[in-house]
Amino acid sequence: MSIWEYANPVKFMQTSGWLLPWIIGATVLTLVPGLVWGFFFTPLAAEFGATVKVIYVHVPAATFAINIWVMMLVTSLIWLIRRHHVSALAAKAAAPIGMVMTLIALITGAFWGQPMWGTWWEWDPRLTSFLILFLFYLGYIALWEAIENPDTAADLTGVLCLVGSVFAVLSRYAAMFWNQGLHQGSTLSLDKEEHIADVFWQPLVLSIIGFGLLFVTLLLLRTRTEIRARRLSALEQRERMA
Amino acid sequence: MSLLSVENLTVSRGGLAVLEGVTFSLHAGRALVLRGPNGIGKTTLLRTLAGLQPPLAGSISMPGEAMAYAAHADGLKATLSVRENLRFWAAIYETDTIDHALDQMNLRGLAGRAAHSLSAGQKRRLGLARLLVTGRPIWVLDEPTVSLDAASVALFASAVRAHLATGGAALMATHIDLGLEEAEVLDIAPFKARPPEEGGHKGAFDHDFDGAFL
Amino acid sequence: MIALLMRDLRLAIRAGGGFGLGLAFFLIVVTLVPFGVGPEGAILSRIAAGILWLGALLACLLSLDRIFALDFEDGSLDLLATAPIPLEAVVTMKALAHWITTGLPLVLAAPLFAVLLHLPTPAYFWLEVSLLLGTPALSVLGTFGAALTVGLKRGGLLLSLLVLPLYVPTLIFGAELVRRGGEGMAVQVPLAMLAGITAATIALVPFASAAAIRVNLR
Numbered sequence: 001m002s003i004w005e006y007a008n009p010v011k012f013m014q015t016s017g018w019l020l021p022w023i024i025g026a027t028v029l030t031l032v033p034g035l036v037w038g039f040f041f042t043p044l045a046a047e048f049g050a051t052v053k054v055i056y057v058h059v060p061a062a063t064f065a066i067n068i069w070v071m072m073l074v075t076s077l078i079w080l081i082r083r084h085h086v087s088a089l090a091a092k093a094a095a096p097i098g099m100v101m102t103l104i105a106l107i108t109g110a111f112w113g114q115p116m117w118g119t120w121w122e123w124d125p126r127l128t129s130f131l132i133l134f135l136f137y138l139g140y141i142a143l144w145e146a147i148e149n150p151d152t153a154a155d156l157t158g159v160l161c162l163v164g165s166v167f168a169v170l171s172r173y174a175a176m177f178w179n180q181g182l183h184q185g186s187t188l189s190l191d192k193e194e195h196i197a198d199v200f201w202q203p204l205v206l207s208i209i210g211f212g213l214l215f216v217t218l219l220l221l222r223t224r225t226e227i228r229a230r231r232l233s234a235l236e237q238r239e240r241m242a
Numbered sequence: 243m244s245l246l247s248v249e250n251l252t253v254s255r256g257g258l259a260v261l262e263g264v265t266f267s268l269h270a271g272r273a274l275v276l277r278g279p280n281g282i283g284k285t286t287l288l289r290t291l292a293g294l295q296p297p298l299a300g301s302i303s304m305p306g307e308a309m310a311y312a313a314h315a316d317g318l319k320a321t322l323s324v325r326e327n328l329r330f331w332a333a334i335y336e337t338d339t340i341d342h343a344l345d346q347m348n349l350r351g352l353a354g355r356a357a358h359s360l361s362a363g364q365k366r367r368l369g370l371a372r373l374l375v376t377g378r379p380i381w382v383l384d385e386p387t388v389s390l391d392a393a394s395v396a397l398f399a400s401a402v403r404a405h406l407a408t409g410g411a412a413l414m415a416t417h418i419d420l421g422l423e424e425a426e427v428l429d430i431a432p433f434k435a436r437p438p439e440e441g442g443h444k445g446a447f448d449h450d451f452d453g454a455f456l
Numbered sequence: 457m458i459a460l461l462m463r464d465l466r467l468a469i470r471a472g473g474g475f476g477l478g479l480a481f482f483l484i485v486v487t488l489v490p491f492g493v494g495p496e497g498a499i500l501s502r503i504a505a506g507i508l509w510l511g512a513l514l515a516c517l518l519s520l521d522r523i524f525a526l527d528f529e530d531g532s533l534d535l536l537a538t539a540p541i542p543l544e545a546v547v548t549m550k551a552l553a554h555w556i557t558t559g560l561p562l563v564l565a566a567p568l569f570a571v572l573l574h575l576p577t578p579a580y581f582w583l584e585v586s587l588l589l590g591t592p593a594l595s596v597l598g599t600f601g602a603a604l605t606v607g608l609k610r611g612g613l614l615l616s617l618l619v620l621p622l623y624v625p626t627l628i629f630g631a632e633l634v635r636r637g638g639e640g641m642a643v644q645v646p647l648a649m650l651a652g653i654t655a656a657t658i659a660l661v662p663f664a665s666a667a668a669i670r671v672n673l674r
Binding site for chain 1: 600607608620629645646649671674
């Protein structure tokens with residue numbers, strides 16, 4: 001029995017249908033305690049104030065904003081190489097989730113940054129990279145929406161994802177270089193994980209796991225919807241032909 | 243000698259099989275006319291043979307670099323003259339002369355005219371003249387006689403005949419009688435693809451997963 | 457291949473506006489910027505490099521949707537795809553034709569427009585170098601975007617949305633090269649990155665463009 005069996009729509013629908021309730025349960029059991037713990041049961045760090053609590057949303061969202069793109073890259077490659085429809089539809093289903101995660105990361109970042117840096121937006125390399133990532137998500141989704149034939153759309157978005165990934169990474173390094181060119185050593189580093197205390201770290205890990213499970217839940221739900229839509233359009237097309 | 247042989251070919255449009263089990267072969271010096279009602283998949287079949295889209299199943303065998311394809315659209319550039327249009331294709335196919343093409347399709351007098359000033363029939367003749375400059379033995383033609391008058395059809399038929407006489411072959415989808423007595427006719431209606439429940443090609447989303455919908 | 461390039465150039469000349477339109481657009485952008493930011497020479501001279509690069513980028517974007525659209529509509533793209541030259545060569549020649557008709561005129565005219573924006577004198581050399589190195593990448597990436605959207609009815613806006621994020625690294629390193637060159641700072645890093653990105657783009661992206669065309673013709 002090979003892993004590719006799950007690439008068959010029928011097999012995928014059966015397996016994901018069976019798995020979904022369990023994953024939804026696990027999502028609730030990690031995300032809710034993680035956020036509640038983080039928001040209400042962590043001490044206030046003097047130098048940051050209460051706004052620091054936004055990290056329990058900000059960091060997981062940012063983590064998955066990037067990881068979802070990587071997942072889309074992998075599933076696009078699987079589609080381009082092995083022509084498994086479920087893989088292409090999973091990439092399509094993941095994109096809006098990734099875009100929302102990016103948006104959440106940007107907005108919560110602004111909420112966090114405002115009291116700390118005194119500005120809603122700073123052209124920090126990291127923030128800039130996320131803004132660019134958001135643009136890539138936008139283009140990717142727009143291309144899916146614009147093309148009628150689903151296989152053509154899957155192929156073209158797959159190619160775009162491939163090329164886009166390279167340029168997203170390039171943009172990240174370009175942004176790092178560009179900003180250093182402006183500021184000569186940024187003082188607004190977001191790398192706080194290194195000296196973060198365990199009291200903050202543990203609920204954060206729980207939140208990240210919760211966000212991950214939330215992503216899997218949404219992904220399975222959306223992929224199932226996409227598969228049903230494809231099945232429906234296949235039936236309609238047959239109807240028209242007959 | 244068989245120039246082009248097609249075996250058990252299944253072709254698709256929009257991911258859906260339209261023709262299946264298409265089998266024929268085309269010999270040097272022969273012409274084959276495809277017949278069938280509108281929408282049966284003649285254009286799809288020809289595009290598949292031209293390599294523009296992959297077949298769902300089956301095989302196509304022909305010598306490499308042997309085919310010239312002419313679609314519905316002529317691919318003419320309106321602002322270029324007749325001669326420039328032909329020269330361009332001659333350069334792409336690395337053949338040296340366009341004179342025989344101008345003469346055979348009776349375009350000599352129009353050679354200096356810009357393509358946009360030609361009538362529909364003259365444009366079509368220029369489109370067909372493009373085949374002559376390719377120097378390829380197998381012609382695959384999609385509705386070659388659209389907008390041609392009787393005299394031009396006869397001109398085209400004689401060009402095809404000359405091509406066959408030099409060991410070429412032609413495959414065309416057309417509704418009108420070209421007066422080519424050596425042409426065979428292949429009715430492709432019997433190759434219409436069956437729906438998947440009757441044993442036809444099954445796409446990834448034709449599998450029944452009603453149970454999984456619950 | 458040369459025949460294809462010559463044909464495209466001839467078409468651009470005959471259609472009129474092939475060379476001029478991008479330049480005119482570039483000029484308008486450069487003219488409008490001082491109206492937006494004020495006429496002080498000090499401010500203009502500081503942002504000149506960025507404006508010139510942005511103007512070049514937008515002027516380049518303007519003509520992208522015509523790269524394949526006309527050939528798609530009149531059927532030549534089908535015929536080119538079945539012709540004996542590989543599709544990768546076709547898209548490369550298309551990109552080259554686009555660069556010659558839009559990128560090259562921009563490179564040549566940029567110093568004139570730079571005068572309007574008070575670009576610091578030492579930056580002129582680097583402006584030319586950066587545009588010469590960077591604009592080919594803009595054309596090649598634009599060809600990729602045009603290949604993705606070739607079959608679409610209203611592909612123009614989508615094309616910009618797809619292509620502009622891909623332009624980010626080139627824009628950053630290009631403008632940075634001019635800025636640093638103008639201030640007499642070290643230019644090796646942006647110079648190497650800009651040249652590297654362009655070289656890699658020219659070498660690799662045509663394969664993606666050709667793949668996209670094949671999918672769109674299916």
